[in-house]
Amino acid sequence: MTERTEPSLGRYFGERQSNPQAGADSRVVGASFDGASNFSMVNPQFQAATNIQNNYHTWNTNNISDIRKWLKAPDPSTNFVASCDKRTPGTGQWIFSDPQFVEWREATSGMLWIQGKVGSGKTFLSAAIIENLQANQAFLCCYYYFDNRDNSHTKTNARGLLQSLLLQMATRDETVHPALHELYRKSNHGLMEPTIAGLSATLEVVSKDLSPVYLVLDAMDECSEAIDVLKHLAHLKENLCIAVTSRYLAETVDDASWYIHLDDTESFRQDVAKYLKDKFSHRKLQPELLNEIVDHLNESAQGQFRWVDCQVTVLQRCKTSKAVREALNKLPKTLAETYTLAIERMNESTLLMWLIYAIEPLSVAQVTEILAVDLDDQIFDSEMRSLELENGTYEILDSTLITVDVKKVxxxxxxSVKEFLTQTHAEVNIRKVFEVNEHLAHSMICQTCLIYLLQFNKEGMLPKKVDMFKKSFPLGLYAAKHWPSHMKSLGDDIVKHKPANDLAMSLLKDRSQLMFGWKRFSRRGAYQPALDSRRIQGQLYCMAGLNMERIAEQLLGENLVDVNCKGGEDGNPLQLACRRGHWDFVQLLLNHKADVNAQGGLHGTALQAASYDGKKDIVQLLLGHNARVNAKGGGEYGNALQAASWVGKNDIVQLLLEHNADVKAQGGKYGNALQAASSQGNMDIVQLLLVHKADVNIQGGYYGNALYAASSEGNKNIVQLLLEHNANINAQQGEYGNALQAASCKGEKDIVQLLLEYKADVNAQGGYYGNALQAAAWRGNKDIVQLLLEHKADVNAQGGEYGNALQAASCEGNEDIVQLLLEHKADVNAQEGYYGNPLHTASSERNKNIVQLLLKHNADVNAKGGKYGSALQAASCKGEKDIVQVLLEHNADVNAKGGELGNALQAASWRGNKGLFGNTSLDFVGILPGIATI
Incomplete structure (x- = not known):
C-alpha cells in the first residue's frame, strides 16, 4: 500500500479536538477547499457472493410501532431522494466497472472507501450505488447519510447511525428481529433510551442473521464521531459489505480493503458533460456554445462537481449567447468566491444566521414567519409574509446557498456552504456583507422568537384545534420551546444583550402570557388548546426548568415572583431545579429563602430529587441549608437514601449516611434502600448499607424483600451477599411468591443453583405460578426445569396460573420441557387451571406436536373440563384443522357437550371455521353426516 498525503479522519478529528474554539460545525481552516492528491489503488481480491437469508419466521410481530417510536431513528431517505431527484440519469455509471468496486460488490464482507475532495460528487455517487444495489432482490441494501446541515445533530453522530441501521435491518415486513425486541424489553419496554453499546451489540447480532447485507454510508467527514463509528463498523465488517464516502482517507489501512479516489478524471469530465447537456437541454443552445460551456466548466472545475452546479445557476440567467460567453469569462474561480458573490446577491442574510444556529430544521412555513418579524420595530407583521414562499416559489432563496428538500425543509x-460561513478564513471574505457572530445570531433568533410569542397575550388569540394552530402559527412551537436555549447561548451576562433581555422580561412579567400565550404550547413541544388555570406554572417555576438564572434573579430582585410558589409536576421551583441539576439556580433560590424542606411534587422533597438525579454537589448544598435527611416527603422512593440507592450513586449514599440517614426507613416503591439497591444490582451500595446495619429481611415494597428483588433481577453476587448475611431464603413475598420462583421465572439458572445450594424449598407453594417448577416450565428454560427436578421438585404439584408444570409448558409450546416432565412421570391427565388439562391447553394454543406427544403418553382425548370443555372443542374454536384431525384419529367424541360453546361443532361454526367438519356452515350450525348429530 503506497503512502498517501491526503488528510485522514484521525488527523482531521484530532485537529478539531485540539482546537477548543472549534464547534460541531467547524473544520480545519482551508481543508474544505484544498485539492486532494492522486492515489494508487490496491490489487483485486475476489470473494464469492451469497444470498441473503430471509428467515423472518422467528421475528416478533409485537410492539413494532412502539419500537419505531422508541428508536427515534433519523430518516436518511430525505437525503437519498433529494440526491436521486437532482442526479442526472446516466452519471456515476463508470463506478460499476471500476475494478475496486467490482471486487467489493462480489465480496461477502469488507469495506470500500471512496475518497474525494469537497464537492466532488460523492453524494450523487452514493445515490447511484444505492439504486444499483437495491435493484437486486437477492440481498438487503441499507444506507445512511451523515449530514451536518441538520442542526439537531441527529445525523452527525454514532447513535443516529446505529438507530437508523437497526430500524432498516431489524424491522422487516412488519416484524421485529428478536434481538431488537430484547433490547426494547431491557430498555424498560421503551421507557429508557438504549445505550450505544446496546445498539451496537444488537446490530451485530442482526447483521449475522441477514448476511450478506450491503451498507452505503455517505459523507463520513460530516460525522462528529467518525472514529467511534469506524470502531463500531469494525465489528460489522465480517457480516456487511460497507461502502463509505468521505473527503478524508480512512484512519488506518486496515479499515478498508478497497479504495477509489475521485479526482479530475475522464469519468468525472464525462459526468459533467452529461449533467450540463441535461441542464441546458430546454434552451436549445447552438452545439458550439454548449461545447464551450462544457469545455470551460470542465477545465475550471478541478474535480468539484459542486462548483459546476453553482455556475449553472448563473449561466441559466443569461438571455443571449453573448451574455453566456461573457458570464463564462467572469465566473468565480473557487467555491469560496462563488459563495461570497451569492451572499452579496442575497437580500435576507438573517436567514443564513438562522440556518447556522437554529436548534431544529426549519420548514418553509417557519421561514415565512421569520422573515415577517421586524426586529427594528419589534413586531410581527403578517403582511410581511413572503408571497413567493407561501405560494411554493423559492426565488427569494438563492439556490447556490439554500435549498428546499422533499419535506419542505x-x-x-x-x-460546504455552512463550513464556509463558519470558518475563520471565510469571515475575511464576507465580513463586508455578512457578519458571522454567534452571540449576534443567538440574540437575533431569541428576539425573533420572543416577538413572535408576545402576540399571544390575550384570550381567544390562539385557535382551539391543534392542526389549526400549526397551520396559522408555524413558528409558535419552535419559538416557545427554544427561545430560552438561544438566550442561554448569549452567556452569563445577558443584561448586555438589552433587546433580548427586555423582551424576555416583558414575556415573563405578563401573566396573560402564562394563561393564554406561550405556556399553552411550550410544554414538551406540544400545543394545548385548553389549559386548566389551576395547572398554570408560575414564572419562577418555568425559569427553574429552563435554568435561566439571570432572568430569575431579575424577577426575584423586583419582587415579581414568590420563591416558594407551588405548582407543576415537581411541586415548586427548588425541587425542579434540583432534579434538573441546576446548581446555580438552586443556590439563587436558597439565597432568597426558599423552603428547603417543602413537601410535594414528583420526588416529595428537594433532597430526594437531587439524590435521585445523582447531583452530589446539590445534595451537599441542601444539607448545608438544613435539609432534613430522613424527611418522608412521599415521592416514588419515599426518602433520599432510597432514591440514591436505586439510581446507584455511591457517593450520595455515603454522604447521606454520614448525615445520619436512617438505613432502615420504610416507604416508597421499594420499601427500603436495601431492596432498591438490590433490585438494580448496585453491589457497592448493598455492601455499604449492610455495613450500616440494614435489616436484610425487612418486608415491604415492590418485591417484598431484598433477596427476592436481587433474584428476580438476576443479580447473583447480591443474592450471594444477602444469603451470607442470613437472608430468609424461603420468605414468601411478591408476585412470584419467593426468590426461587422469581429466579426460575426469569431464567436465572445460576441464581436458582445458588438458592438450591442454600436449601431453598424447591416445592414452596404460592405466587403467580404456584411453584418454581411451573414458572421454569412456562419460561421454557429446560436447564432450570432439569435442575429443579434433580432437587426433587414435585412434578405434579398443583396450583398457580396454569395448574401444574405440564400444562404451563404445553401452553407455551415448550415441547422439550413437556417431554422432560413426562419422562419424570408428570400426570398427563391432571385436571387443573384455566384450560382444564394439558391436552386442552395444547389444543387451544395450536401446539400440534405437543398434542401428539400427550396423546402418545395416553392423554384422555375426551377428558372434560376447562374453558372449552374438551380438547376437540378448543381446537375447533381456534380453527386448527390439523389438530382436529389428530384428535378425531384418536377417537375424540365429536358430540361431547360442555364448555362455553356447547360442543365442537358449535365452536367451529361460531368461529366461522368452515371445512373442519365437512358441511359446517359459516353462519349456522351445520351437520356432519354420519358422525355428528345436533
Whole structure:
C-alpha cells in the first residue's frame, strides 16, 4: 500500500479536538477547499457472493410501532431522494466497472472507501450505488447519510447511525428481529433510551442473521464521531459489505480493503458533460456554445462537481449567447468566491444566521414567519409574509446557498456552504456583507422568537384545534420551546444583550402570557388548546426548568415572583431545579429563602430529587441549608437514601449516611434502600448499607424483600451477599411468591443453583405460578426445569396460573420441557387451571406436536373440563384443522357437550371455521353426516 498525503479522519478529528474554539460545525481552516492528491489503488481480491437469508419466521410481530417510536431513528431517505431527484440519469455509471468496486460488490464482507475532495460528487455517487444495489432482490441494501446541515445533530453522530441501521435491518415486513425486541424489553419496554453499546451489540447480532447485507454510508467527514463509528463498523465488517464516502482517507489501512479516489478524471469530465447537456437541454443552445460551456466548466472545475452546479445557476440567467460567453469569462474561480458573490446577491442574510444556529430544521412555513418579524420595530407583521414562499416559489432563496428538500425543509444547499460561513478564513471574505457572530445570531433568533410569542397575550388569540394552530402559527412551537436555549447561548451576562433581555422580561412579567400565550404550547413541544388555570406554572417555576438564572434573579430582585410558589409536576421551583441539576439556580433560590424542606411534587422533597438525579454537589448544598435527611416527603422512593440507592450513586449514599440517614426507613416503591439497591444490582451500595446495619429481611415494597428483588433481577453476587448475611431464603413475598420462583421465572439458572445450594424449598407453594417448577416450565428454560427436578421438585404439584408444570409448558409450546416432565412421570391427565388439562391447553394454543406427544403418553382425548370443555372443542374454536384431525384419529367424541360453546361443532361454526367438519356452515350450525348429530 503506497503512502498517501491526503488528510485522514484521525488527523482531521484530532485537529478539531485540539482546537477548543472549534464547534460541531467547524473544520480545519482551508481543508474544505484544498485539492486532494492522486492515489494508487490496491490489487483485486475476489470473494464469492451469497444470498441473503430471509428467515423472518422467528421475528416478533409485537410492539413494532412502539419500537419505531422508541428508536427515534433519523430518516436518511430525505437525503437519498433529494440526491436521486437532482442526479442526472446516466452519471456515476463508470463506478460499476471500476475494478475496486467490482471486487467489493462480489465480496461477502469488507469495506470500500471512496475518497474525494469537497464537492466532488460523492453524494450523487452514493445515490447511484444505492439504486444499483437495491435493484437486486437477492440481498438487503441499507444506507445512511451523515449530514451536518441538520442542526439537531441527529445525523452527525454514532447513535443516529446505529438507530437508523437497526430500524432498516431489524424491522422487516412488519416484524421485529428478536434481538431488537430484547433490547426494547431491557430498555424498560421503551421507557429508557438504549445505550450505544446496546445498539451496537444488537446490530451485530442482526447483521449475522441477514448476511450478506450491503451498507452505503455517505459523507463520513460530516460525522462528529467518525472514529467511534469506524470502531463500531469494525465489528460489522465480517457480516456487511460497507461502502463509505468521505473527503478524508480512512484512519488506518486496515479499515478498508478497497479504495477509489475521485479526482479530475475522464469519468468525472464525462459526468459533467452529461449533467450540463441535461441542464441546458430546454434552451436549445447552438452545439458550439454548449461545447464551450462544457469545455470551460470542465477545465475550471478541478474535480468539484459542486462548483459546476453553482455556475449553472448563473449561466441559466443569461438571455443571449453573448451574455453566456461573457458570464463564462467572469465566473468565480473557487467555491469560496462563488459563495461570497451569492451572499452579496442575497437580500435576507438573517436567514443564513438562522440556518447556522437554529436548534431544529426549519420548514418553509417557519421561514415565512421569520422573515415577517421586524426586529427594528419589534413586531410581527403578517403582511410581511413572503408571497413567493407561501405560494411554493423559492426565488427569494438563492439556490447556490439554500435549498428546499422533499419535506419542505429549508437547509443549506451543500455542507460546504455552512463550513464556509463558519470558518475563520471565510469571515475575511464576507465580513463586508455578512457578519458571522454567534452571540449576534443567538440574540437575533431569541428576539425573533420572543416577538413572535408576545402576540399571544390575550384570550381567544390562539385557535382551539391543534392542526389549526400549526397551520396559522408555524413558528409558535419552535419559538416557545427554544427561545430560552438561544438566550442561554448569549452567556452569563445577558443584561448586555438589552433587546433580548427586555423582551424576555416583558414575556415573563405578563401573566396573560402564562394563561393564554406561550405556556399553552411550550410544554414538551406540544400545543394545548385548553389549559386548566389551576395547572398554570408560575414564572419562577418555568425559569427553574429552563435554568435561566439571570432572568430569575431579575424577577426575584423586583419582587415579581414568590420563591416558594407551588405548582407543576415537581411541586415548586427548588425541587425542579434540583432534579434538573441546576446548581446555580438552586443556590439563587436558597439565597432568597426558599423552603428547603417543602413537601410535594414528583420526588416529595428537594433532597430526594437531587439524590435521585445523582447531583452530589446539590445534595451537599441542601444539607448545608438544613435539609432534613430522613424527611418522608412521599415521592416514588419515599426518602433520599432510597432514591440514591436505586439510581446507584455511591457517593450520595455515603454522604447521606454520614448525615445520619436512617438505613432502615420504610416507604416508597421499594420499601427500603436495601431492596432498591438490590433490585438494580448496585453491589457497592448493598455492601455499604449492610455495613450500616440494614435489616436484610425487612418486608415491604415492590418485591417484598431484598433477596427476592436481587433474584428476580438476576443479580447473583447480591443474592450471594444477602444469603451470607442470613437472608430468609424461603420468605414468601411478591408476585412470584419467593426468590426461587422469581429466579426460575426469569431464567436465572445460576441464581436458582445458588438458592438450591442454600436449601431453598424447591416445592414452596404460592405466587403467580404456584411453584418454581411451573414458572421454569412456562419460561421454557429446560436447564432450570432439569435442575429443579434433580432437587426433587414435585412434578405434579398443583396450583398457580396454569395448574401444574405440564400444562404451563404445553401452553407455551415448550415441547422439550413437556417431554422432560413426562419422562419424570408428570400426570398427563391432571385436571387443573384455566384450560382444564394439558391436552386442552395444547389444543387451544395450536401446539400440534405437543398434542401428539400427550396423546402418545395416553392423554384422555375426551377428558372434560376447562374453558372449552374438551380438547376437540378448543381446537375447533381456534380453527386448527390439523389438530382436529389428530384428535378425531384418536377417537375424540365429536358430540361431547360442555364448555362455553356447547360442543365442537358449535365452536367451529361460531368461529366461522368452515371445512373442519365437512358441511359446517359459516353462519349456522351445520351437520356432519354420519358422525355428528345436533
Amino acid at each position: 429549508v437547509k443549506f444547499a451543500h455542507n
